[in-house]
């Protein structure tokens with residue numbers, strides 16, 4: 001019997017960010033391994049015209065929860081969706097709901113965050129810092145609370161190259177930042193943002209670092225742990241391989257490459273691609289919840305959930321495998337044939353941006369205009385290039401994260417728990433994982449049918465022919481213009497033509513002699 005699964009039985013668990021990528025996988029695993037848990041409270045806001053209940057209904061009816069519904073048929077009754085907006089005071093939770101949360105919660109998993117790299121500092125601070133502080137104040141009023149698990153990111157200290165499982169202080173105290181966000185206007189915040197974030201690349205990593213400091217400062221006598229995952233990707237094994245439902249991290253860029261929009265990224269092929277499957281992160285999170293509650297470590301432990309030091313894979317290898325998978329299972333209706341590359345050189349990268357990204361978009365928009373349609377490709381390309389510029393920081397560097405606490409925890413687990421809550425990335429086969437990731441993107445994100453693969457391959461063949469035809473035409477036009485203008489080009493041209501003529505005459509003569 002798994003000790004971790006048994007621990008969560010009968011428990012009331014509060015999850016923030018349960019409608020997000022990681023939150024859904026966390027809920028799924030909890031229900032699947034501990035179907036006897038008492039209740040999962042989730043803080044949800046209405047979104048995109050859906051009420052909180054409709055959102056929960058949609059999640060439970062998704063492919064991800066198919067297995068859960070077999071194992072835990074009353075899953076609908078065990079989820080209690082509580083209306084909440086983490087941007088508001090007291091999260092806008094009603095008095096009755098707040099009372100219930102405070103008196104019943106045993107474990108808190110705090111996953112909610114804004115993960116946008118370019119979020120305005122005010123909003124990023126509100127969600128990643130102030131909301132964390134408020135949640136900790138709530139947690140301190142929960143008499144039955146056994147553990148509070150905060151999800152941070154391995155990149156919260158990406159300004160360093162070697163990162164230990166400790167909290168590094170930021171120059172300005174989080175409380176001062178929180179206070180200043182209340183009275184500074186947007187223009188001034190915009191001005192001071194680069195100075196505040198310093199050598200971090202964006203407001204996301206900066207506010208996640210502040211969030212960790214808040215956790216440390218507000219921990220009081222709570223049992224707290226922090227998990228720092230690196231780049232979270234599709235599921236490795238559970239509940240099935242390749243599940244993914246958003247465009248964050250590499251997923252959106254894999255689509256862009258597979259559809260032929262993305263042809264080049266300024267990135268170092270040898271830099272470590274520190275990806276970590278979402279089910280691995282969830283397994284570690286649940287193991288940490290158990291360990292923190294049962295063993296009550298004296299201080300707040302930080303767990304790095306990374307792959308680089310135990311089982312490294314670099315961007316070059318990853319990109320190569322992504323492209324190899326496109327050969328077998330191409331995406332439908334590609335704009336161009338997938339053929340992306342990592343370029344370390346800035347000038348080469350700018351050249352490819354102009355030739356392989358912007359020029360085809362302009363030509364395609366011209367074609368759309370000619371055929372009476374609305375041009376859209378330049379807009380798509382600009383957005384893609386903006387996204388690429390934001391991730392460049394992460395694909396041009398390697399980091400080293402120490403994983404002592406994570407390895408210590410692994411050794412504390414029973415063999416059964418090591419199997420059920422496996423977070424040992426040494427067992428991960430990258431080539432298989434990446435192939436399943438690409439397949440998962442095709443199935444669960446793009447919702448493309450496998451039956452369409454022959455047609456997709458046919459389409460790629462047509463694109464290849466158009467590409468050859470286009471290049472030949474372009475070459476002939478350029479050559480024709482050149483020989484019209486330059487004597488030297490004309491000389492070269494006559495030389496080639498006479499050489500070919502002599503070559504052919506020689507062969508004709510020698511074959512006649514043989515006969």
Ligand SMILES: CCCCCCCCCCCCCCCCCCCCCCCCCC(=O)SCCNC(=O)CCNC(=O)[C@H](O)C(C)(C)COP(=O)(O)OP(=O)(O)OC[C@H]1O[C@@H](n2cnc3c(N)ncnc32)[C@H](O)[C@@H]1OP(=O)(O)O
Nearest residue numbers: 116117153247248249250252253257319320340341387394
């Ligand atoms: C030898 C051979 C080699 C061969 C090589 C071949 C290569 C082979 C191929 C490639 C292989 C692998 C590649 C490697 C990649 C590495 C990734 C590393 C990531 C590292 C992250 C690490 C950080 C730490 C991790 C963490 O801790 S946190 C998680 C990370 N957080 C995020 O990933 C949020 C990002 N996003 C945003 O920051 C915002 O999205 C924003 C982008 C500002 C836009 O913002 P905005 O312009 O306002 O517009 P949106 O409304 O947001 O979106 C507007 C439109 O763009 C869409 N779109 C949103 N996103 C993305 C996205 N990603 N990718 C694509 N599209 C996206 C959205 O669908 C909407 O499309 P539409 O619906 O309009 O059609």
Ligand SMILES: NC(=O)C1=CN([C@@H]2O[C@H](COP(=O)(O)OP(=O)(O)OC[C@H]3O[C@@H](n4cnc5c(N)ncnc54)[C@H](OP(=O)(O)O)[C@@H]3O)[C@@H](O)[C@H]2O)C=CC1
Nearest residue numbers: 017018019020021022085086087111112113153229231232
């Ligand atoms: N994805 C990754 O690569 C990595 C993620 N992380 C961390 O993991 C955690 C989970 O990330 P992930 O699941 O990928 O992120 P998602 O963007 O998928 O999910 C974010 C969650 O936070 C919720 N949320 C955001 N704003 C509010 C709000 N105002 N009120 C209530 N809920 C809100 C979202 O709700 P809604 O659905 O309503 O928007 C959603 O449930 C985050 O803390 C992130 O920093 C760390 C490393 C890597």
